[in-house]
Amino acid sequence: MSDIYLDNNATTKVDPAVVEAMLPFFTEQFGNPSSLHNFGNRVGAALKKARQSVQTLLGAEHDSEIIFTSCGTESDSTAILSALKAQPERKEIITTTVEHPAILTLCDQLATEGYTVHKLEVDNRGRLDLDVYKSLLSDNVAIVSVMWANNETGTLFPVLEMAQLADEAGILFHTDAVQIVGKLPIDLKSASIHMLSLSGHKLHAPKGVGVLYLKRGTRFRPLLRGGHQERGRRAGTENSASIVALGKAAELALQHMEHENTVVKALRDKLQAGILASVPNAFVTGDPDNRLPNTLNIAFEYIEGEAILLLLNKAGIAASSGSACTSGSLEPSHVMRAMGIPYTAAHGTVRFSLSRYTTEDEIDRVIVAVPPIVAQLRKLSPYWSDNGPVAEPEKAFAPVYA
Amino acid sequence: MWDYSEKVKEHFYNPKNAGALAEANATGDVGSISCGDALRLTLKVDPPTEIILDAGFQTFGCGSAIASSSALTEMVKGMTLDQALQITNQDIADYLDGLPPEKMHCSVMGREALRAAIADYRGEVLEDDHEEGALVCKCFAIDEVMVRDTVKANNLSSVEDVTNYTKAGGGCSSCHEKIESILTEMMAERGEVFVPAPVKGKQKKVVPVKPKEEPAPAKVAAQAPAAPAAAAPAPGKLTTVQRIRRIEMVLEAIRPNLQRDHGDVELVDVDGKNVYVKLSGACTGCQLASSTLGGIQQRLMEDLGEFVKVVPVSANAPVTIAGM
Structure with missing residues (x-):
């Protein structure tokens, strides 16, 4: 039996049709798109087509609003640093406590350089309080950066509404949309979003290519200056093979959008119901009614995520966890902590993220494999007795240097 | 993973x-x-x-x-x-x-x-002295609490100091930014300002060479300290005995660091530019042994002002030092 890959929010398999589309650009189509001759020209035409495919996927008004970058992180950094550089008098940033490190680490660094960073908090289901958000909008804010969908829980933020509020207040709005692009329909021409980041490898394109969407007329300062590539907004010779690949992946994502929201979603729901029916003391984190169709994050209480992953891996199942140990940090996932999930559950969170390649047979196998793994680890846990948690678990086991 | x-x-x-x-x-x-x-x-x-x-x-x-x-x-x-x-x-x-x-x-x-x-x-009460922080240096598994305590106890003020006292930052050096920020913060607390070490690269050891006159690299290295490192002894003047004593002194200075991790090093022989040492205890089979040897070599070169090569000798094998 082949292994089961349920870690598609981390990265996805490159679609064979995408590989086929990009391969010629390593060999016969190797020209520099900036060159005048035929070698370059043909590549230039292919990049234009790829740009239009991404434009269509995002529902952008102009193809010149698409800037190819090297990854989602680069797009995020470019967006935030551009807003600060273009408006030096504005010293505040609004973001959330549950952003990806690509945003949070940058913001933490900026905080040490004299900027004020407002991190919007979330409730126990990962939802924002828009009244708090509105109260922070002022002429001192250079940029609002809010993720569209959370990578760990799949929870969606009301980004369209938040962008409009920022726009009305004359504030730039950026969204890290790497998890949502290709999974849910987007129409940027009717939105007030000024900048948006996406990453190719989350939608079956290869790693090493991303996009910054920049709404026409938005004030912008490039991160990389140099040649005139990307209309001078992102210098550096184009990664043509990967850009062509991303164009193809964008086309395919549009074609599979309905499948993602029907078949994939149904499989995700089946997995959730199957696990919750047979594993006690487990619960879904985030906002189950308002999340990506492919994402399921379950907290298994009183056991630790890395141990779960190792046993899942042994059973041929790939998933990920918010435990501290999987990342080498001392705290469990900041997303789980932000939602107030207790430590005894936060360390035991496991994220299953599906894709259009996921089959029903695979989901059935996972539903069978998970309960004994959880039971095996609970047998070792000091919080667990024969058939359930010990009475008053926090008191029954209170280690010395907690 | x-x-x-x-x-x-x-x-x-x-x-x-x-x-x-x-x-x-x-x-x-x-x-x-x-x-x-x-x-x-x-x-x-x-x-x-x-x-x-x-x-x-x-x-x-x-x-x-x-x-x-x-x-x-x-x-x-x-x-x-x-x-x-x-x-x-x-x-x-x-x-x-x-x-x-x-x-x-x-x-x-x-x-x-x-x-x-x-x-x-x-029926005793356990004295809990355990404290743990986020890992700063992955090469030597040194955490933030250890770095902070050491900086505080010894009033350290440079990344080099931190490396000498805790080993943190002595390997791949990618944690130097973190160490600098800890120093900046802690020095501010005691009313000082952290001044980063000047970018010195390798100037200290590289001496302009006239290719025609000095083609052999070994000789070039041997001349190096004559220029900027005024305090260093001119290696040419060391007798063999003096040179070996110096090597022993350097190793003695390094040993406490290794012993703290249940390892050790001893000098076996010196032959020309080759310094043969025996690693023991936890150093044997340690994945970081080569990095430890590299560190020893670096210290020896800095102290002697000449190029030397540190060669590990296995515990059991008889040491046959060929002229090489």
Whole structure:
């Protein structure tokens, strides 16, 4: 039996049709798109087509609003640093406590350089309080950066509404949309979003290519200056093979959008119901009614995520966890902590993220494999007795240097 | 993910002595739920002999925490309490054929649980001096608490100082930014300003060379200290005995650092530019041995002002030093 890959929010398999589309650009189509001759020209035409495919996927008004970058992180950094550089008098940033490190680490660094960073908090289901958000909008804010969908829980933020509020207040709005692009329909021409980041490898394109969407007329300062590539907004010779690949992946994502929201979603729901029916003391984190169709994050209480992953891996199942140990940090996932999930559950969170390649047979196998793994680890846990948690678990086991 | 040894995997997949002992007369609960690792160790001790007859564990934690717990219970069975107290966290890691640096704290937790259980049996109050911070230096597994405590105790003010006192930053050097920010913060607290070391690159050792006159690299290196490093002795003037003494002095200065990690080094022989040393204790088979040797070589070169090559000699093999 082949292994089961349920870690598609981390990265996805490159679609064979995408590989086929990009391969010629390593060999016969190797020209520099900036060159005048035929070698370059043909590549230039292919990049234009790829740009239009991404434009269509995002529902952008102009193809010149698409800037190819090297990854989602680069797009995020470019967006935030551009807003600060273009408006030096504005010293505040609004973001959330549950952003990806690509945003949070940058913001933490900026905080040490004299900027004020407002991190919007979330409730126990990962939802924002828009009244708090509105109260922070002022002429001192250079940029609002809010993720569209959370990578760990799949929870969606009301980004369209938040962008409009920022726009009305004359504030730039950026969204890290790497998890949502290709999974849910987007129409940027009717939105007030000024900048948006996406990453190719989350939608079956290869790693090493991303996009910054920049709404026409938005004030912008490039991160990389140099040649005139990307209309001078992102210098550096184009990664043509990967850009062509991303164009193809964008086309395919549009074609599979309905499948993602029907078949994939149904499989995700089946997995959730199957696990919750047979594993006690487990619960879904985030906002189950308002999340990506492919994402399921379950907290298994009183056991630790890395141990779960190792046993899942042994059973041929790939998933990920918010435990501290999987990342080498001392705290469990900041997303789980932000939602107030207790430590005894936060360390035991496991994220299953599906894709259009996921089959029903695979989901059935996972539903069978998970309960004994959880039971095996609970047998070792000091919080667990024969058939359930010990009475008053926090008191029954209170280690010395907690 | 982690590079776990086969032994770790074996103890994780099939842990020994899992579960609480029914007839335990000693219990140690340690760990930190916020970090996601906690352990209850139960022991059955024979009162007249103080021999540990049986041991059991319950662990909330990752793969290596479970493996360390399992290893610990196997190690202590049959030992007296005094013998068991001699077990170090390095012993637990060694039993498992090593742990990744980020996971060494799992072995520390095992040792702490053992101390706690024995204190419980003897009715003593455990002095808990355990503190743990986020890992700063991955090469040498030095955490932030250790760096901060050392900076504070010794009023350190440079990254180089921190490396000399704690080893943090002595390997790949990618944690230097973190160390600088700790220094900046802590020096501000004591009213000082952190001044980064000037970019010096390798100027100290590179001397402009006229290719025609000095083609041999060894000679070039030998001339180096004559220029900027005024304090360094001119190597040409050292007698063989003086040179070996100097090498010994450098090694003596390094040894306490190695011994802290249960390793050691001794000088075997010196032959021209080759310095033969024997690593022992935890240094043998340590994944970082080559980095340790590189550090020793660097220190020797800085002190002697000439190029030397540090060559490890295995513990058992007879040392045959060819002219080479």
